[in-house]
Amino acid sequence: MSNSWVEACAAGDVEEEDVIRFDHGGRTFAIYRSPDDEYFATDGLCTHEQVHLADGLVMDEIIECPKHNGRFNYKTGEAKGAPVCVNLKIYPVKVEAGKVFVQLS
Amino acid sequence: MLIIGAGECGARAALALRDGGYDGPVTLVGHEPHLPYERPPLSKDAMVSETEPGPKLVCEQQVFADRRIDCVTGARAISIDRATRSVALADGRTLTYDKLLLATGAMPRQLSLPGADGSRCAYLRTHDDALRIRGAVKPGSHIAILGGGFIGLEIAASARKRGADVTVIEALPRILTRGVPEEIARIIDARHRDEGVTLACGKGVSALRETTSTIEAALSDGSSVAADLLIIGIGAVPVTDLAQKAGLAIENGIAVDDRLRTSDPDIYAAGDCCSFPLAIYGGRRVRLECWRNAQDQGALAARNLLGAGDSTTAVPWFWSDQYDLTLQIAGLPDEGKRAVRRDLSESAFILFHLANDGRLVAASGIAQGNAVAKDIRLAEMLIARGAKPDPAALAQPQVKLKSLLAA
Numbered sequence: 001m002s003n004s005w006v007e008a009c010a011a012g013d014v015e016e017e018d019v020i021r022f023d024h025g026g027r028t029f030a031i032y033r034s035p036d037d038e039y040f041a042t043d044g045l046c047t048h049e050q051v052h053l054a055d056g057l058v059m060d061e062i063i064e065c066p067k068h069n070g071r072f073n074y075k076t077g078e079a080k081g082a083p084v085c086v087n088l089k090i091y092p093v094k095v096e097a098g099k100v101f102v103q104l105s
Numbered sequence: 106m107l108i109i110g111a112g113e114c115g116a117r118a119a120l121a122l123r124d125g126g127y128d129g130p131v132t133l134v135g136h137e138p139h140l141p142y143e144r145p146p147l148s149k150d151a152m153v154s155e156t157e158p159g160p161k162l163v164c165e166q167q168v169f170a171d172r173r174i175d176c177v178t179g180a181r182a183i184s185i186d187r188a189t190r191s192v193a194l195a196d197g198r199t200l201t202y203d204k205l206l207l208a209t210g211a212m213p214r215q216l217s218l219p220g221a222d223g224s225r226c227a228y229l230r231t232h233d234d235a236l237r238i239r240g241a242v243k244p245g246s247h248i249a250i251l252g253g254g255f256i257g258l259e260i261a262a263s264a265r266k267r268g269a270d271v272t273v274i275e276a277l278p279r280i281l282t283r284g285v286p287e288e289i290a291r292i293i294d295a296r297h298r299d300e301g302v303t304l305a306c307g308k309g310v311s312a313l314r315e316t317t318s319t320i321e322a323a324l325s326d327g328s329s330v331a332a333d334l335l336i337i338g339i340g341a342v343p344v345t346d347l348a349q350k351a352g353l354a355i356e357n358g359i360a361v362d363d364r365l366r367t368s369d370p371d372i373y374a375a376g377d378c379c380s381f382p383l384a385i386y387g388g389r390r391v392r393l394e395c396w397r398n399a400q401d402q403g404a405l406a407a408r409n410l411l412g413a414g415d416s417t418t419a420v421p422w423f424w425s426d427q428y429d430l431t432l433q434i435a436g437l438p439d440e441g442k443r444a445v446r447r448d449l450s451e452s453a454f455i456l457f458h459l460a461n462d463g464r465l466v467a468a469s470g471i472a473q474g475n476a477v478a479k480d481i482r483l484a485e486m487l488i489a490r491g492a493k494p495d496p497a498a499l500a501q502p503q504v505k506l507k508s509l510l511a512a
Contacts (some may be wrong), residue, residue, distance in 0.1 A: 017507070055475035057482045066478030069397065069422065082117055082400055083143075085164065 005094065005101040008041070012098070019063060019074070021054035025096065029091070030054045032074045034061060039093045040074050041102045047086035048081065063072060106320055107192060107200055108412060109182045109347065110208035111135025113143060113396060114376030116163040117403030118410075120207055123172045125411045127477060130350030131174045131199060132193075136181040137231055140166060147235040148256055149426055152242060152263035152318045160232040187369055206401065207348055207359060211341035211377035211394055215250065220313035225320035226335050229256055230347040241334040244268030249332035251310055255425045257338035258293065260425040261302050271302045272330050274322065276309040286438050286456055288446075289471050295430055305330070341394050343378045354381050358392040363416040373410060377404035384418055385488060386466070387439055395423035408481045420485045429473050436467030436484035445499045447480070455480055463493040480506050485486050 008022045013040040014033040022029045028044030030053045035060030046065040063074045077090040092103040108115045142160035181195040213228035249255040253275030281290040287375035287468035310327040343358035354360040354368040358380040376399040382388040424433045439459025451471030470477030496503040
């Protein structure tokens with residue numbers, strides 16, 4: 001169970017260069033679709049103040065927290081400057097038969 | 106490099122000096138006993154959390170140590186000697202500088218009435234202020250708040266959450282007159298009333314009387330409000346005494362140019378304490394009292410202290426949380442001549458403020474949670490580039506703002 005793939009959403013549920021929220025097993029995640037049509041997943045809450053990142057703006061490979069504009073590269077999880085200094089946890093993603101799966105650890 | 110003022114702005118500047126590759130000494134001087142901390146939670150989480158919180162630090166002591174930033178806490182700067190490039194501290198020490206940044210912030214505007222400095226009056230600026238107010242805000246206590254601005258209303262929402270009775274007294278006919286469109290202020294007003302707050306607008310305080318157990322505020326209409334504590338939130342004034350004594354130009358704050366330089370080329374000022382020309386509004390001189398401006402200007406000042414010569418291009422932006430409502434405003438709505446409304450849902454909408462020539466100059470949104478955040482952020486980008494979006498497109502939520510940005 002610990003490394004199982006979980007179906008998060010249909011591929012079409014996320015618009016290009018956008019993000020949606022995905023809750024599973026009492027946790028919350030963010031599923032991204034990049035401008036070049038690849039899918040990514042991270043923890044759902046900003047590392048600064050527990051705000052849902054899915055309400056934030058995706059520009060290219062950056063997700064910006066809707067509250068305090070903390071920025072992360074959602075492909076690598078890297079924090080990109082004030083006020084965030086703790087990186088975001090990322091998860092492997094695969095798309096099969098039009099569904100997005102996330103490998104939760 | 107010497108930074109006076111260890112709030113958000115000063116701390117960000119210190120960190121940004123290291124980010125910018127500066128290797129020499131960096132000293133950050135603050136008069137509070139704490140390391141630099143974030144002020145936004147003071148009116149919100151710090152009031153309602155179950156247990157008494159510590160300050161939410163900008164970063165831990167270790168980060169400053171690792172980056173060789175010397176944080177001097179509990180030290181008040183009393184004078185600048187520009188000839189010898191030194192700053193005297195109240196404890197007798199003298200610190201020298203090559204470049205000096207003033208990030209002295211703002212302090213609450215004092216109510217000029219006899220009794221306003223009494224033990225049952227409080228102002229909110231610091232963590233210690235917040236703890237003091239927190240101690241008085243409890244189930245059944247009666248809190249009166251003078252001033253229907255952000256500080257007053259955020260405290261009102263927090264105090265209701267903790268079960269206190271709350272009366273907000275506002276001298277003007279409505280709350281949030283400064284900077285918030287009436288259409289949005291009405292929603293916030295209604296929500297406070299629904300939550301049980303007594304809002305007394307259009308009434309000034311004419312006298313204060315303190316008894317052993319209460320403070321009584323006499324209002325201009327002849328009525329009065331009795332409370333356990335009166336919290337005064339009637340605005341903030343920039344802390345400029347140090348700069349003024351040193352002979353620097355003052356104009357609603359320490360006057361700086363678009364690069365945050367004061368009238369002395371070796372001294373910069375940033376954050377709540379300074380007024381600066383805002384390029385997007387034709388150089389209109391403004392002073393901003395918000396968290397993001399403090400961060401952005403701290404970082405910009407640091408780059409310019411290192412010789413970058415960058416101009417400020419930022420669009421003002423702030424938010425306020427009250428109950429589950431979040432308000433976000435980008436730009437200055439008073440620059441607009443008309444507004445276009447976009448309804449995102451039943452409980453979320455944005456007003457786009459347009460100038461006569463069609464330029465988008467501001468956007469104000471309100472929603473439960475962060476539902477307006479994406480569009481406000483995109484609006485901010487449109488404002489920054491002086492875009493003149495089609496008003497019909499702005500009004501239609503199915504038209505993506507991102508598509509207007511690409512146009």
